[in-house]
Amino acid sequence: MSEAFLSIQNVAMHFGGLRALDDVSFDVERGSVLGLIGPNGSGKTTLMNIVSGVYKPTHGSVYFNGKRIADVPTYAVCRLGIARTFQVVKPFANLSVRENVAVGAMYGRNGSKRNAAASFERAQELLEIVGLARVADRHASDLTIPDRKRLEVAKALALDPEVLLLDEVMAGLNATEVDEALELLRTVNARGVTLIVVEHLMKAIVSISTAIVVLAEGQKIAEGAPAEVLASPRVIEAYLGTRYAERQRQRQAQS
């Protein structure tokens, strides 16, 4: 058994004949920010679904704090301290923003210690952290896209996670909104929450990640420190493309 905080070991996921993941292994350090990148269809969301207990892997295991969690149902994974956002955002549309977050606070890891009033209090704190206090009484269905992404993060944080899985929370945001989202994730990480971030925006990944894992066609093709991984010929070929590599070289030559 592994001593790592979070350890993905030889995970495979087959959908019929399709190998969405094929023998993927890596460890995530406590307190780190792991950037998980790769082309569309490379298996990133599938891996998030396995770590959060939505899918049971065809092969392999996931260990969290020394416990095997690959056979544990989603609600129990959440109780153990792993929460996630969804690539397709789905709040409870008829609840207010505050109520959406309070539901998480009531049913998450520390929910049994909280009554309704304490859950609403916690929700208010989180809305302030993510910048949604101004729309706390609106229906979730009335929020703009960036605010829906913030709500996703607040809902996940309400579960009091040790690990937060973020699946493309910056997709569709403009440059300023991306900067705000990065700031938010840094705040969350500084509070001790380990992050696994799936994102296509390389600038965002580079600026926030302490380590990067690259998937291509269901396999891990690179892992390590951001600068190293993004300079790897294999990663450039499979994902980043030569134009990205050229721009990087020019930027480094200028600085």
Ligand SMILES: Nc1ncnc2c1ncn2[C@@H]1O[C@H](COP(=O)(O)OP(=O)(O)O)[C@@H](O)[C@H]1O
């Ligand atoms: N529930 C599913 N049933 C069948 N195929 C799936 C399912 N989920 C994902 N896939 C397939 O698995 C592969 C990886 O998908 P996904 O993990 O969503 O990739 P990514 O998030 O990296 O874009 C894709 O070919 C996708 O079509």
Ligand SMILES: [Mg+2]
């Ligand atoms: Mg995906």
